[in-house]
Amino acid sequence: xxxGASAVATIPVPKLDRPGPSPDNADKKPMMRQFNAPVxxxxxxxxxxxxxxxxxxxxxxxxxxxQFFTFNPQGLQAGEAGLLRRPLAFAFFGRGLAFALYQIRGxxxxxxxAFAEGGSLxxxxxxxxxxxxxxxxxxxxxxxxxxxxxxxLYLRSSFHGVEAAGAGVSILPSRTGKLFLGFRSASQIPSFxxxxxxxxxxxxxxxxAARHPKPYRQPVLAGLADLQLCLDQAFIATDDGSKGFKGTxxxxxxxxxxxxxxxxxATRIYACGPAPxxxxxxxxxxxxGSPAHLSAEQWMACGVGACQGCVLxxxxxxxxxxxxxxxxxxxxxxxxxx
Amino acid sequence: MExxxxxxxxxxxxxxxxxxxxxxxASGTFGYGQEYQDLVDIDALGALYTKAVSIDPxxxxxxxxxVETPSGLINSxxxxxxxxxxxxxxxxxxxxxxxxxxVVNVVGETESEYTTIVEAIEKRIGVPREGMKGPVDGYExxxxxxxxxxxxxxxxxxxxxxxxxxxxxxxxxxxxLVVKLSPNVTDIAQIAxxxxxxxxxxxxxxxxxxxxxxxxxxxxxxxxxGIGGLSGxxxxxxxxACVWKVARAxxxxxxxxxxxxxxxxxxxxxxxxxxxxxxGTAIFSNPRAPLEILEGVKTWMRERGVxxxxxxxxLFRFPS
Ligand SMILES: Cc1cc2nc3c(=O)[nH]c(=O)nc-3n(C[C@H](O)[C@H](O)[C@H](O)COP(=O)(O)OP(=O)(O)OC[C@H]3O[C@@H](n4cnc5c(N)ncnc54)[C@H](O)[C@@H]3O)c2cc1C
Ligand SMILES: Cc1cc2nc3c(=O)[nH]c(=O)nc-3n(C[C@H](O)[C@H](O)[C@H](O)COP(=O)(O)O)c2cc1C
Ligand code: FES
Numbered sequence: 001x002x003x004g005a006s007a008v009a010t011i012p013v014p015k016l017d018r019p020g021p022s023p024d025n026a027d028k029k030p031m032m033r034q035f036n037a038p039v040x041x042x043x044x045x046x047x048x049x050x051x052x053x054x055x056x057x058x059x060x061x062x063x064x065x066x067q068f069f070t071f072n073p074q075g076l077q078a079g080e081a082g083l084l085r086r087p088l089a090f091a092f093f094g095r096g097l098a099f100a101l102y103q104i105r106g107x108x109x110x111x112x113x114a115f116a117e118g119g120s121l122x123x124x125x126x127x128x129x130x131x132x133x134x135x136x137x138x139x140x141x142x143x144x145x146x147x148x149x150x151x152x153l154y155l156r157s158s159f160h161g162v163e164a165a166g167a168g169v170s171i172l173p174s175r176t177g178k179l180f181l182g183f184r185s186a187s188q189i190p191s192f193x194x195x196x197x198x199x200x201x202x203x204x205x206x207x208x209a210a211r212h213p214k215p216y217r218q219p220v221l222a223g224l225a226d227l228q229l230c231l232d233q234a235f236i237a238t239d240d241g242s243k244g245f246k247g248t249x250x251x252x253x254x255x256x257x258x259x260x261x262x263x264x265x266a267t268r269i270y271a272c273g274p275a276p277x278x279x280x281x282x283x284x285x286x287x288x289g290s291p292a293h294l295s296a297e298q299w300m301a302c303g304v305g306a307c308q309g310c311v312l313x314x315x316x317x318x319x320x321x322x323x324x325x326x327x328x329x330x331x332x333x334x335x336x337x338x
Numbered sequence: 339m340e341x342x343x344x345x346x347x348x349x350x351x352x353x354x355x356x357x358x359x360x361x362x363x364a365s366g367t368f369g370y371g372q373e374y375q376d377l378v379d380i381d382a383l384g385a386l387y388t389k390a391v392s393i394d395p396x397x398x399x400x401x402x403x404x405v406e407t408p409s410g411l412i413n414s415x416x417x418x419x420x421x422x423x424x425x426x427x428x429x430x431x432x433x434x435x436x437x438x439x440x441v442v443n444v445v446g447e448t449e450s451e452y453t454t455i456v457e458a459i460e461k462r463i464g465v466p467r468e469g470m471k472g473p474v475d476g477y478e479x480x481x482x483x484x485x486x487x488x489x490x491x492x493x494x495x496x497x498x499x500x501x502x503x504x505x506x507x508x509x510x511x512x513x514x515l516v517v518k519l520s521p522n523v524t525d526i527a528q529i530a531x532x533x534x535x536x537x538x539x540x541x542x543x544x545x546x547x548x549x550x551x552x553x554x555x556x557x558x559x560x561x562x563x564g565i566g567g568l569s570g571x572x573x574x575x576x577x578x579a580c581v582w583k584v585a586r587a588x589x590x591x592x593x594x595x596x597x598x599x600x601x602x603x604x605x606x607x608x609x610x611x612x613x614x615x616x617x618g619t620a621i622f623s624n625p626r627a628p629l630e631i632l633e634g635v636k637t638w639m640r641e642r643g644v645x646x647x648x649x650x651x652x653l654f655r656f657p658s
Contacts, residue, residue, distance in 0.1 A: 033376065034377050034626065072624065082623075083410070084404075084623060298401060299401075299402055301413070302369075302621070304373045305369065306367065306389075307369070307404075307413075309403050309415060310401075310403075311403065311418075319398060319418070
């Protein structure tokens with residue numbers, strides 16, 4: 001390394017065209033906390049995917065789109081991959097409940113999937129930075145691939161003012177954005193409506209005609225309805241063409257923007273998904289001169305910026321931490337593994 | 339066995355430094371403290387051992403740097419740290435604000451780098467005043483990291499080198515001087531004796547154990563650099579055995595670490611002869627672990643009527 005070069009790259013401060021969604025976000029990081037969260041909902045929403053909802057502690061700053069939390073895979077012993085906490089992104093927040101969409105992949109997500117509603121989960125939240133808000137006159141593209149759709153659903157919901165009061169998000173007037181979601185096939189696409197119906201049925205069977213509705217019933221159902229609303233407005237792409245556009249979410253976005261975006265309109269891109277997708281969108285944004293905000297994944301140990309374990313190679317040299325410098329990085333910050 | 343109805347005496351003396359209690363947080367797992375300030379009552383810790391400080395900033399190794407293995411974690415961070423000048427300017431003011439003792443973990447690529455770093459810190463913070471907590475209360479020489487080509491472990495495996503570096507650093511500081519030992523050696527007691535001969539106030543052991551994990555799908559190692567350092571419960575028996583061997587060989591205090599996650603784990607180390615302990619990897623899964631361990635040790639002492647922490651090793655029932 002060149003003498004004097006700063007090896008531990010500091011994140012090139014993204015020019016915030018507007019302070020982030022939360023007033024806390026602008027200058028100082030909101031407090032994080034370790035807490036036991038009552039799990040109020042943990043149900044299948046599509047093949048291999050589940051949606052988790054838990055009650056947010058009083059007095060803790062609500063999460064904003066792009067942020068994540070870590071959970072302790074309780075019930076797993078250290079010898080069974082239970083040593084490290086696992087990160088998940090927020091997929092929605094409203095009426096005192098936080099939601100996350102997750103894919104059952106290995107031991108820890110299996111343990112989470114088996115976690116019973118009513119139990120309480122050891123969490124650390126809110127963690128990481130967030131998506132900055134777009135400018136009022138920009139055309140906004142949001143792209144989510146696979147299980148990366150969660151944070152985009154949350155961002156999209158913050159635009160059109162879903163649950164302004166509960167979300168702790170300052171809502172911009174009539175902001176819209178085109179949401180593109182990519183799935184392997186139609187069977188992966190979540191249905192929050194069906195999940196709600198199944199859950200209601202389960203509760204009725206358990207409670208005897210819902211005469212003692214759970215205190216969380218209304219907030220859960222309202223959150224599911226908001227999520228479904230966002231999803232219904234999305235352009236869907238599937239790899240196998242079983243629903244919507246056949247191809248990747250990047251192809252879908254390219255095709256649409258070629259058709260609809262007048263050349264003069266300023267655009268802004270938000271994305272979360274597999275590295276090749278982020279790499280393609282980073283290049284696209286550079287080509288068009290659009291700002292872009294890309295949310296990355298990396299293995300984590302501490303999740304709070306202390307261990308330097310979760311780094312990604314920075315374009316400017318050195319590395320950036322996914323957990324504390326990110327997970328959201330501006331266009332050009334990261335050398336993506338294509 | 340009489341139970342105790344007053345608070346047990348938990349203080350630990352490390353040379354000139356008195357730790358308020360035996361439970362510290364291990365180097366590299368707690369950053370420079372600030373990262374965990376929302377989650378942990380740092381002032382209540384027995385000591386904070388910082389992430390390693392080197393002269394130049396280090397960006398560290400290529401990712402992926404972490405992989406979880408059965409009961410363990412392999413890391414290959416590569417001592418990523420902001421370097422000495424940034425440590426002095428940006429970390430010292432925060433460390434000054436802490437109520438717990440701070441021990442700076444020092445790493446060099448050559449012998450003289452160790453002395454340069456300690457000298458620069460001493461110059462910045464001045465001579466220690468009796469009874470005053472400074473921004474830095476001691477040094478832990480990392481002669482034992484498996485994750486860099488030069489320095490670190492190479493030094494830690496040669497007794498003469500360990501003695502020489504320790505002696506040189508000893509000449510420039512009156513603060514507590516700890517030498518951190520690697521388990522990746524033939525006879526750890528020899529290295530500990532060398533540190534003692536060099537006038538270290540204590541030794542800490544163990545650093546991580548060299549480890550490797552391979553993905554049989556891709557036929558590649560799971561961390562980019564191939565081998566890394568194994569930590570966590572998997573290495574606890576190795577650490578306990580090292581502490582036991584070292585404590586029998588030297589007269590200076592031994593600080594035990596490696597896979598401590600609960601009070602019983604800490605007690606194993608204390609019974610094996612450790613004067614204090616550090617918690618590392620367990621913090622990742624539960625940042626509250628160090629203070630929970632402290633409570634657990636206190637309860638054990640109270641229940642057994644043990645008045646002083648330093649009496650614990652004498653309770654070990656094993657002919658030596
Ligand atoms: C900031 C961030 C946000 C995320 N958000 C979501 C989300 O909203 N929904 C979702 O389904 N998944 C999300 N993930 C991925 C999720 O953390 C992994 O799927 C989960 O850790 C897998 O654990 P496992 O034990 O079930 O699987 P394993 O079999 O252990 O691992 C499967 C894969 O998950 C990844 N992984 C494993 N351990 C870790 C770790 N400690 N840290 C990070 N990644 C790991 C690796 O790529 C691994 O190959 C996110 C990851 C990050 C970094
Ligand atoms: C991510 C990580 C980073 C580490 N960095 C350092 C370091 O900079 N200096 C050092 O002396 N030890 C370092 N260590 C080693 C620990 O301080 C400790 O010796 C080892 O992890 C064993 O303890 P544990 O099992 O409680 O983690 C590191 C360990 C981990 C897991
Ligand atoms: S996970 Fe520890 S620094 Fe990011």
